[in-house]
Amino acid sequence: MVMDLEKCIGCHACTVACKSENGVAIGGSRTRVLEQEHGTYPETSRFFLPMMCNHCEDAPCIKACPNKAILTKENGIVDINKDKCMGFQFCLSACPYGAIYINPDQEPDDYVKDYPARTLFKADKCNFCEERLEVGLDPSCSNTCPADARLFGDLSDPNSKVSQLINGEKLTGLLMEEGTKPQVYYKDGRPDIFKVSKAINNK
Amino acid sequence: MKRREFVQIATIGSAAIFQACESLESEPENKIEVPVGQEKEEIASACWQCVSRCSILAYKKKGRLVKIEGNPLSLRNEGKVCAKGQAGINQIYNPDRLLYPLRRIGERGSGKWEKISWETALDLILNGGEIEGSKVKGLRTIHNGGNPEKFLFHYGRMVGTDYTIIINYFLRAFGTSSIGNHDSICSRAGSIARMLTGDVTSSKKFDDVDIILNFGRSLIDAGIDHIPIIRRVSRMRARGVKLYTFDVRLSNTAAKSDKWIPVKPGTDLAVVLALCHVLMREGLYNKEDIEQTSNVKIEDLITHLEPYTPQWAEEISGVPANLLEKIAIEYGKANSGACTSFRGAFMHFNGVQTQRAIYMLDVIAGNIGPEVRRTKRAQWNFPFPMPERPEARLPVFNGDKGQFAVPDGSISHQILTQIKKGRGIPELYLVYCHNPVYANGNCNENIEIYKDTSKIPFLVSVDVAMSETTELADLILPDASFLERWTAEGKGTADGIPEYYFRQPVHDPLGESRNFVDVVCHLANELDLNLGFDSARDFIEEACKATEGIAEAGGFEYIKKHGIWHDKTAQVEFVKREKVNLFSERLNKSGHAGLPSWMSHPDHKKLNNNELIMTTFKVPVHTHSRTQNCKWLMEIYHENPAWINAATADRLGIKENDWIKLESSIGELITKARVTQGVHPNAISISHHLGHWAFGEFASGEKSFINIENDSDSKLVWWENNGAHLNKIIPNYGDPISGAMCWNDTVVSVTKIS
Numbered sequence: 001m002v003m004d005l006e007k008c009i010g011c012h013a014c015t016v017a018c019k020s021e022n023g024v025a026i027g028g029s030r031t032r033v034l035e036q037e038h039g040t041y042p043e044t045s046r047f048f049l050p051m052m053c054n055h056c057e058d059a060p061c062i063k064a065c066p067n068k069a070i071l072t073k074e075n076g077i078v079d080i081n082k083d084k085c086m087g088f089q090f091c092l093s094a095c096p097y098g099a100i101y102i103n104p105d106q107e108p109d110d111y112v113k114d115y116p117a118r119t120l121f122k123a124d125k126c127n128f129c130e131e132r133l134e135v136g137l138d139p140s141c142s143n144t145c146p147a148d149a150r151l152f153g154d155l156s157d158p159n160s161k162v163s164q165l166i167n168g169e170k171l172t173g174l175l176m177e178e179g180t181k182p183q184v185y186y187k188d189g190r191p192d193i194f195k196v197s198k199a200i201n202n203k
Numbered sequence: 204m205k206r207r208e209f210v211q212i213a214t215i216g217s218a219a220i221f222q223a224c225e226s227l228e229s230e231p232e233n234k235i236e237v238p239v240g241q242e243k244e245e246i247a248s249a250c251w252q253c254v255s256r257c258s259i260l261a262y263k264k265k266g267r268l269v270k271i272e273g274n275p276l277s278l279r280n281e282g283k284v285c286a287k288g289q290a291g292i293n294q295i296y297n298p299d300r301l302l303y304p305l306r307r308i309g310e311r312g313s314g315k316w317e318k319i320s321w322e323t324a325l326d327l328i329l330n331g332g333e334i335e336g337s338k339v340k341g342l343r344t345i346h347n348g349g350n351p352e353k354f355l356f357h358y359g360r361m362v363g364t365d366y367t368i369i370i371n372y373f374l375r376a377f378g379t380s381s382i383g384n385h386d387s388i389c390s391r392a393g394s395i396a397r398m399l400t401g402d403v404t405s406s407k408k409f410d411d412v413d414i415i416l417n418f419g420r421s422l423i424d425a426g427i428d429h430i431p432i433i434r435r436v437s438r439m440r441a442r443g444v445k446l447y448t449f450d451v452r453l454s455n456t457a458a459k460s461d462k463w464i465p466v467k468p469g470t471d472l473a474v475v476l477a478l479c480h481v482l483m484r485e486g487l488y489n490k491e492d493i494e495q496t497s498n499v500k501i502e503d504l505i506t507h508l509e510p511y512t513p514q515w516a517e518e519i520s521g522v523p524a525n526l527l528e529k530i531a532i533e534y535g536k537a538n539s540g541a542c543t544s545f546r547g548a549f550m551h552f553n554g555v556q557t558q559r560a561i562y563m564l565d566v567i568a569g570n571i572g573p574e575v576r577r578t579k580r581a582q583w584n585f586p587f588p589m590p591e592r593p594e595a596r597l598p599v600f601n602g603d604k605g606q607f608a609v610p611d612g613s614i615s616h617q618i619l620t621q622i623k624k625g626r627g628i629p630e631l632y633l634v635y636c637h638n639p640v641y642a643n644g645n646c647n648e649n650i651e652i653y654k655d656t657s658k659i660p661f662l663v664s665v666d667v668a669m670s671e672t673t674e675l676a677d678l679i680l681p682d683a684s685f686l687e688r689w690t691a692e693g694k695g696t697a698d699g700i701p702e703y704y705f706r707q708p709v710h711d712p713l714g715e716s717r718n719f720v721d722v723v724c725h726l727a728n729e730l731d732l733n734l735g736f737d738s739a740r741d742f743i744e745e746a747c748k749a750t751e752g753i754a755e756a757g758g759f760e761y762i763k764k765h766g767i768w769h770d771k772t773a774q775v776e777f778v779k780r781e782k783v784n785l786f787s788e789r790l791n792k793s794g795h796a797g798l799p800s801w802m803s804h805p806d807h808k809k810l811n812n813n814e815l816i817m818t819t820f821k822v823p824v825h826t827h828s829r830t831q832n833c834k835w836l837m838e839i840y841h842e843n844p845a846w847i848n849a850a851t852a853d854r855l856g857i858k859e860n861d862w863i864k865l866e867s868s869i870g871e872l873i874t875k876a877r878v879t880q881g882v883h884p885n886a887i888s889i890s891h892h893l894g895h896w897a898f899g900e901f902a903s904g905e906k907s908f909i910n911i912e913n914d915s916d917s918k919l920v921w922w923e924n925n926g927a928h929l930n931k932i933i934p935n936y937g938d939p940i941s942g943a944m945c946w947n948d949t950v951v952s953v954t955k956i957s
Contacts, residue, residue: 007437009423010455011823016286016835020270026838026919037453041848041880042465046458109915111267144272146283146433147423 001128001142002162002171003050005188007149010035010048014141014150021129021140023115025108028101030117030126031141050150052141053078053099053126054174054182064094069123076183079127087121096178100125128152155185247274247766249363249692249706251685252287252294253826255429256362256692258702258766259284259291261709268292268686268709273430276767277704278696280430286824286836288430293833294684295713298914299899299907300668300832301681302714307334311654311662312675314908321715325722327678328631328663329729334677339661340630342377346730351378352595355629357618359385359637360829363692363706365720367585368734368742369635373723375590376732381597381629383615388643390546391943392554395609396562399555399787403562406572406777407539410435410697414445414533414540416478417456418471418561419547424455425821426545435697445537447530449474449522450547451818451947452846452888453881464530465883468816468947469804470520471548475560476801477516477524478531480508482567487535489569496573497566497783499798504567504785507798519803521883540570547818552948553802555609555940560799563785575780579773581693581701585742586749587735597627607942608793614942616643616935619652622659634664634672635719636682641671641895642828644933644944645869650675665719668832669907671897682719683712689720689739691746699775703753704767705743795940806950813855813954815847815887817865818947819929825892831902834916843926844877846888847953852878857955865951867932873956874927887953893926 010033018024018031031052038045055078062070062078069084070091080091080100091100100123108118117124129139137143142152153162166187173182244263249256250271258277262270271289275282304324309315326332331341345353356374374382386394397403426432440446440459448460449471457463466474482488483505490501513524513531534540542561549558565571599621601610619639622629640649653662653675664676667684690706712718720739727734736742747759752770762768791797807816821827824836831837845865847857857863859878864871865887874889882888895902899910900917904925936945 007441009433009437009459009823011423011433012286012839013284013289015839016289016824017272019835020289020292023269026834026916027921037879037881039880041850041884042463044453044463044880046453046455046881048455104919106915106918109913111264111269112915140270144283144289146280146285146430147437 002151002166002185002187004149004151005047005049005186007147008048008050009147011146013144013146014050017140017144022117023112024117025104025106027104028117028124030124051097051099052184054097054180054184055128057181057183058179060094060096060180061091061100064090066090077128077130080123080125082116082119082122085122087123089123091123096175096180246707246709247764248686248709249690249704250284250288250291251362251706252291252830253429254360254427255431256694257284257288257430258704259288261686263709266710268295274766276765277702278700278769279694279702281434283430283434285430286839287826287830290830290833290835291686293835294667295686296913297668297832297899298910298912298917300713301666301679301909302716303681305679307677311656311677312650314674324678324680325725329726334661337656339677342631342726342730345630346377351593352381352597353628353630354379355381355383355597355632356635357383357615357632357637357639358635359642361636363690364739364743365690368720368739369723371589372587372734373727373732375592376727376734377730378593378595380593380595382613383600383618384613385615385637385642386612387614387616387942388944392549392938392941393545393558395941395943396549396555396558399609399784399789400559400562401781401783402575403565403571403783404575405541405570406574406576408576408697409541410439412444412539412541414537416534416540416542417446417448417460418475418542418544419450420456420543420545421454421821422456422543423459424823451883451886452820454820455823464522464526467521467883467885468818469551469553469807472553472557472560473516473519473801474522474527475557475564476508476511476799477513477527478534479560479564479567480511481513481528481531482535483508485532485535487532488567492569493566496571496780497785499785511801535568540568541565546946550943550946552804552938552945554938554943556796556799556802562783563799566783566785571783573780574777577776577778578695578699579701580695581703583691583693583746584749584751585746597629599627602937602942607937608790608795608940610942614937616944617937617942619649620935623652628658628660631661631663632659636666638670638672638828640675641928641930644930644935646928646931647870668899669897669909671895674897680719680722681714681716683716687712688718689743691743699773701770701773702767703762705762707763790940804948806948810885810950811952813952814950815851815953816885817929817949817951818886818888820888820890822890822892827891831892831895832899834901837901841893841922841926842875842924843890843893844875846877846879846882848882848884849878849880851884852876855953855955862956864954864956865932867949867951869934870932872927872929872932887951889929894928
């Protein structure tokens with residue numbers, strides 16, 4: 001996933017797309033959009049930062065889980081095995097991006113109870129809408145983004161749509177200094193944004 | 204609803220509430236029973252959370268709607284849909300939804316209701332009857348009695364064939380032109396400016412310009428045509444089109460512009476006049492073009508604009524003179540530019556002149572051209588004779604005599620005060636898909652007037668959920684949500700390709716709710732109005748047969764399956780432009796300046812130390828007042844603190860998240876402060892949307908008495924503050940020319956609450 005911060009307009013279409021696609025409960029969140037204001041009046045600006053699980057190559061959540069419930073799949077997706085998750089919550093504090101939440105204690109309605117995101121007391125986070133990927137669809141957030149700011153694809157394939165769109169531009173990730181090797185990339189001409197993101201996460 | 208809940212509600216209220224609840228309790232426990240269908244089903248339909256009306260695909264699982272996506276066949280929204288649209292699911296399954304007709308059994312607004320059958324409800328509307336001991340007249344008596352105008356129909360939003368059937372067929376056949384809308388709280392000052400000035404549509408497509416000056420329009424936050432315009436503006440930004448946004452507040456649009464230029468509220472007019480001045484002074488115009496395009500002589504224009512120097516505008520607006528010079532010259536030298544504007548610029552005391560000045564700027568800059576670019580919009584053909592528009596109309600739609608220079612049409616936010624003044628009594632006042640109590644200014648006065656049974660004998664509200672207006676009605680009819688109805692829609696793309704599409708039901712309306720358009724067809728039959736069709740669906744099927752191109756493409760069934768049909772044969776037409784009336788005879792005759800001229804708001808001339816000008820805005824995830832029962836949207840945006848400039852806050856001793864009191868001439872509002880570098884120091888800016896007191900649990904934190912507890916998310920709501928509603932302290936002003944609501948002019952004194 002590549003987030004084009006220049007294009008993101010802070011509309012939250014992705015937030016709701018994720019909520020409905022995955023049946024995420026109120027209080028839970030697999031993706032969100034942060035806002036930050038910069039500068040001094042009248043030279044003021046506002047930046048938007050879509051955030052989600054970074055599917056890190058070196059994922060701290062995997063190391064933190066005492067029951068080995070989090071794994072990296074062959075396709076690179078970092079996923080939570082709901083059967084093994086005991087709800088210990090170590091992964092929540094291990095993740096520097098705040099991308100994991102614990103599903104709340106509330107018996108879900110019939111129509112959502114089959115959604116993995118509704119498994120009671122279990123950790124939950126983005127899985128790139130794997131069921132959609134399997135049938136050739138983009139993740140729900142990319143699919144609806146009206147500003148085309150969330151691009152999904154295979155960056156290692158130079159012919160993929162996402163590679164073409166990036167066109168060799170330098171990409172960076174969030175909190176690179178954490179050494180997590182995030183697989184969600186951010187495209188933007190303003191490195192100051194990334195300092196911001198750390199500040200937000202430390203709040 | 205469970206017994207225990209009833210007892211709790213009953214102990215809070217009176218015996219009458221208990222009675223009402225008893226009658227509700229006899230109903231099955233769970234009214235929301237969705238039909239069981241295929242495992243997974245896709246239905247092409249159309250959104251209606253906002254006026255953009257994007258084409259959507261609705262996905263059902265086991266008969267229940269679970270996901271909404273954009274329809275990729277749409278050339279307008281191109282497979283995309285916004286947060287609001289996707290949360291349309293929350294409108295259908297809103298636990299506080301109205302699911303059966305209700306009749307008032309206590310005082311108006313007392314919240315005491317009895318559930319009645321549709322048969323009883325329709326009999327009341329048609330034949331009148333008794334509401335709490337008072338006799339009320341029904342449509343039959345009003346129709347047959349020779350005063351059809353005493354049926355007042357007041358709607359907020361109605362689109363596509365819903366509008367056609369109700370306004371152009373039913374109400375015309377009935378004989379009433381007593382029709383209120385919401386235009387005067389929306390964009391009336393802009394539309395009146397255009398009416399006075401003439402067709403200023405450019406000969407160039409908006410998307411093809413090199414520079415855009417945006418005055419107070421939240422283009423990408425919440426613009427009309429929200430998703431289509433986001434798509435277009437994104438492409439324009441990628442192409443390097445310059446975008447300058449003049450706004451009181453750093454909107455998301457301003458944040459995504461090349462520059463945000465903060466303007467003191469109500470002074471865009473001064474800014475625009477100064478830009479015009481610089482263009483004339485610098486000779487960045489073509490004399491022949493201006494004289495050919497407009498009705499002014501160049502010498503007159505030069506003389507008129509001479510005093511409006513950038514220095515003069517800086518004094519008034521706070522925008523630095525050198526910046527105005529720079530922008531004017533850049534605009535004047537660009538190959539082609541365009542101004543865009545909306546409420547932030549023109550829903551002000553001086554709004555009509557502001558919008559006319561913006562037109563003047565584009566005439567001077569040579570951006571209008573000798574021809575009008577006409578794109579074709581979808582034109583459905585309806586094979587039923589349309590009745591003539593009736594004359595009969597209550598005199599409550601145009602303000603006081605002589606109050607407004609151009610009172611044409613309907614100044615609908617003043618209907619209630621006109622009724623209060625005794626200008627006319629609507630025997631039956633029907634509110635449809637509207638919430639005037641909340642959506643207009645001065646909410647408390649609106650409530651008082653709606654409660655007065657001597658002025659409004661019979662108040663009916665047709666709504667999807669309880670609202671601040673609906674709770675005052677005598678009779679409530681539950682409407683189908685937008686995802687449970689048949690509507691034929693027609694819009695056009697920026698490239699001039701007409702898009703014909705349907706809004707079709709994902710399943711039958713829940714509970715006993717009914718598509719009001721079908722109810723209207725029934726009423727018409729009962730009244731022998733002979734409309735020629737029996738339901739919205741009939742009407743649409745016939746329109747598909749009668750509309751050129753559609754029948755050949757596969758007709759009704761084709762659009763039902765795909766959602767959309769495009770007329771790709773349509774061509775963009777260029778027609779010779781009528782003269783643009785930069786000088787308005789009509790304004791001149793009514794004592795206003797014929798050429799766009801400076802007008803200052805009398806209350807803004809001198810502000811005391813703690814006085815600020817309150818302005819309003821919209822956020823991307825809500826419509827003005829109809830999306831607050833949507834849990835997914837409320838979770839994102841449920842608090843609307845007042846934006847106050849950091850320097851101003853410092854002066855007034857206000858810090859982030861302090862509780863503050865705003866006091867206007869009509870009341871007080873308490874809310875939190877958001878201290879920011881992103882708003883003009885003379886402004887205090889509060890979004891619309893929030894502070895509902897009669898909506899349901901997700902909007903207000905309070906379950907309504909009709910809540911059916913069908914959503915496990917109810918218990919997971921984590922936010923406590925549901926925001927404040929600023930309309931309570933905004934008077935129902937009208938600007939002196941058009942009578943449009945002055946949303947962005949109210950002076951408030953601001954104090955910290957200790």
